[in-house]
Amino acid sequence: MNPVRVLVLEAQVPFVRGGAESLVRELVLAFRAEGCEAEVLSIPFTDSPREEMMAGVAAWRTDVSRFGGTSVDLVVATKFPTYFARHPRKALWLVHQHRAAYELCGTPYSDFAHVEQDVALRRRLVACDARALAECTTRFTIARTVSERLMRSHGVLAEPLYHPPRLADRLRAGPFGDYFLLVSRLEPVKRVHLAIEAMRWAPAGTTLRIAGEGSAAHDLAARIDGLGLRNRVSLLGRVDDDRLVDLYAGARGVVFTPFDEDYGYVTLEAFLSRKPVITTLDAGGPLEFVVPDRNGLVCTATPESIGTAMSRLAADQSLAQDLGASGHAVARAVTWQGVVQQFLRTPMADATGDA
Amino acid sequence: MRIIVAEARVPFTRETGSRRTLALVDACRGLGHEVDHVRLPLDERPHTLLEQASRWALLNLATSNGRRVDAVIATNFPSYVVRHPHKVVWPLRQPRVAHDVFRTALGDVVPGVEADDRLRERLMAADTAALASCAAVFTDSMGATARLRATRGIESTPLSCPPPPADPRSDGPIGWDAVILGPLEPSSRVGLAIRAMAVVPEPVRLVVVGDGPARRSLQGLAHDLMLGARVEFGGRPDGPEVARLVGDALCVLDLAPGQEEAEATLTGMRAGRPVVTTADSGAPQDHVEHGRNGLVCEATPQGIGAALAQLAGPGDLARSLGQAALKTVPHVSWTELVGHLLAGVPDHG
Structure with a gap:
């Protein structure tokens, strides 16, 4: 039997590489590991100038079921506008729609204003999206937040389909040290300052190591100095994969306190290293995995509450161990094999073209 | 410079064209340019080519993520249909049915059959217009340059592809x-x-x-x-x-x-x-x-x-x-080749 031939669809923004790009490549590798013949199909998409945005969408409105003598069995669409591609067996794994027209609309992060032209464009986009999304015969998103947005905007049900973090095969357990680890881009929305300030409530002898870089690095360094925490909080900057694996392995626990995170690989990375996660009630993505007092601790988004949680884990190693072990079981269930098997069950659209 | 190398490529194949394009991308990077590779899927069936050309025409690669792209190096039809104020072509692979090859492995265009003649004419017109919109056209052989002049009246410069390293x-x-x-x-x-x-x-x-x-x-x-x-x-x-x-x-x-x-x-x-x-x-x-x-x-x-x-x-x-x-043997190196391809790119300071 011939291997199943799969194209994973990617909206390329030339010169930009981010999470969506690595997700697409990892999915291709996962299909190959399951014996499929898989490739990325990229078409550039740019929303500037905005008058040309719909032209970019039209470029995706193409038949990807056959190229000369080569037929394609299955396609997986990811972010806007890849789901506009035509194929009778089209699965959706939504990373996001055109955010400026949806959840960011009305915020400073969107360039859609309340003027006739923009309102019309947005209306047209939403209508086109509805049609293209309806063509997908299987619909998943990468995280519950994305599913909720899709339900709100289009009334479309799509289950989150989780995938393992990039370092999944390398992460390992280690001794429970006396430091907490925080891994994050240093941006305001990640609220790293909460964990820094929480150190005032954590017991002496406990330290915090922060791995990552970003625009808030300077402010955070000043805050650490200002609080007299230079001996207890270290900003490590960007660390390589080997070091990161070691840092996870030796931590007492992992602190992750962003605001409304989409997914949060850090939670799964911590669990795969058998470490408990301290997070907040408004953290979004991490709460899809963290169950309070079962595999982590969930607090209000205040330094005091986070510091108290750190104190509990610092004082009780067996608690940290038990929570970490439970977390490990959760994270182990998230596999690329599971993701691929879901997509391989994608049905064909029926003859009428309805999904 | 920020450069996009554009190529139309049949998915699930490993043809010479793609290997050469990857070598070109590497060579540009080796010279310190910021390079990305844009590859749209290609279907070589003659009757689908015009539609594919129109898809490339929808793409405007003048900027990406708010930053200017200095040049596009397009390799084959229809990739050179893409929109950019400074695009060059090398090594130029035209649609075979648009010049002297009527029979392809994927379908015949039969001279004398009205619909096929019309398709061929339209392809030639689209090909000629796209080449005319390029800042410069480079082929990889003197024969190709002579043919382009004879059939389209378009001037081009032959630049051989550097061969792989010898033993x-x-x-x-x-x-x-x-x-x-x-x-x-x-x-x-x-x-x-x-x-x-x-x-x-x-x-x-x-x-x-x-x-x-x-x-x-x-x-x-x-x-x-x-x-x-x-x-x-x-x-x-x-x-x-x-x-x-x-x-x-x-x-x-x-x-x-x-x-x-x-x-x-x-x-x-x-x-x-x-x-x-x-x-x-x-x-x-x-x-x-x-x-x-x-x-x-x-x-x-x-x-x-x-x-x-x-x-x-x-x-x-x-x-x-x-x-x-x-x-x-022409000792053209990738460095010299890329130098020729990018020689006319306007300096935006």
């Missing part, structure tokens, strides 16, 4: 193997080379490198002619192994008709080996001069056989032609 033993002794580089398709004329072995004296052998749909029938032919170990099928060796095979060879055979590329010829010449080619081979003719750095023969088993016998005969012919080949 360091290019000064080594001449061996007894005639090497022919696949793919093993009917158009590669590997069958002619096998038939030629019946008239070539021992110990000359034929080494067939590469794979393809014609492999089984070619193996059957060698078996029927009872050539035994005199014809060896080398499979799909990697780059260094090809360089080693060529470096140990008597000569390289490059026989396919109407070629747009001279990759096999240049590989042989850079290894200091004479190339035997045919009078109708196309791009190899840009490089091989009969009796000076190689041999040009008739595309018959007798013609090829006679050329091989001459090279294998007493005297030093193979060696002297090979040395001349080494001296005459």
Whole structure:
């Protein structure tokens, strides 16, 4: 039997590489590991100038079921506008729609204003999206937040389909040290300052190591100095994969306190290293995995509450161990094999073209 | 500079074009440019080409993520239809049905059939318009440049593709193997080379490198002619192994008709080996001069056989032609090539 031939669809923004790009490549590798013949199909998409945005969408409105003598069995669409591609067996794994027209609309992060032209464009986009999304015969998103947005905007049900973090095969357990680890881009929305300030409530002898870089690095360094925490909080900057694996392995626990995170690989990375996660009630993505007092601790988004949680884990190693072990079981269930098997069950659209 | 290399590519294939494009991307990066590679899927069926061209025309690559893109290097049709204020083309692969090839593996365009004639005219018009919108057009052979001038009135500059690195033993002794580089398709004329072995004296052998749909029938032919170990099928060796095979060879055979590329010829010449080619081979003719750095023969088993016998005969012919080949092969480097391609890019400071 011939291997199943799969194209994973990617909206390329030339010169930009981010999470969506690595997700697409990892999915291709996962299909190959399951014996499929898989490739990325990229078409550039740019929303500037905005008058040309719909032209970019039209470029995706193409038949990807056959190229000369080569037929394609299955396609997986990811972010806007890849789901506009035509194929009778089209699965959706939504990373996001055109955010400026949806959840960011009305915020400073969107360039859609309340003027006739923009309102019309947005209306047209939403209508086109509805049609293209309806063509997908299987619909998943990468995280519950994305599913909720899709339900709100289009009334479309799509289950989150989780995938393992990039370092999944390398992460390992280690001794429970006396430091907490925080891994994050240093941006305001990640609220790293909460964990820094929480150190005032954590017991002496406990330290915090922060791995990552970003625009808030300077402010955070000043805050650490200002609080007299230079001996207890270290900003490590960007660390390589080997070091990161070691840092996870030796931590007492992992602190992750962003605001409304989409997914949060850090939670799964911590669990795969058998470490408990301290997070907040408004953290979004991490709460899809963290169950309070079962595999982590969930607090209000205040330094005091986070510091108290750190104190509990610092004082009780067996608690940290038990929570970490439970977390490990959760994270182990998230596999690329599971993701691929879901997509391989994608049905064909029926003859009428309805999904 | 920020550069996009654009290519239309058939998914799930590993053709020469893509390897060359990847080498171009690497070369640009090696020179310190910021490069990205845009590859839209290609369907080679003639009746789908116009629609694909219109898809490329929808793309405006003047900026990406709010930043200017300085130049686009497009490689093949319809990638050079893309919109950008400074696009150049190299090595130029036009739609085959738009010039002299009516029959393709994926469908015929029949001269005299009204719908097909119209399709061909429209493709030619789209191709010509797209080329006219380029800042510069570069081909990879003098033949292609002459053809472009004759058929479209468009000027272009030929720039050969730098061949892969030669094996360091290019000064080594001449061996007894005639090497022919696949793919093993009917158009590669590997069958002619096998038939030629019946008239070539021992110990000359034929080494067939590469794979393809014609492999089984070619193996059957060698078996029927009872050539035994005199014809060896080398499979799909990697780059260094090809360089080693060529470096140990008597000569390289490059026989396919109407070629747009001279990759096999240049590989042989850079290894200091004479190339035997045919009078109708196309791009190899840009490089091989009969009796000076190689041999040009008739595309018959007798013609090829006679050329091989001459090279294998007493005297030093193979060696002297090979040395001349080494001296005459264009030593174009990727650095020089990229320099030519980007020479006219406006400086935005």
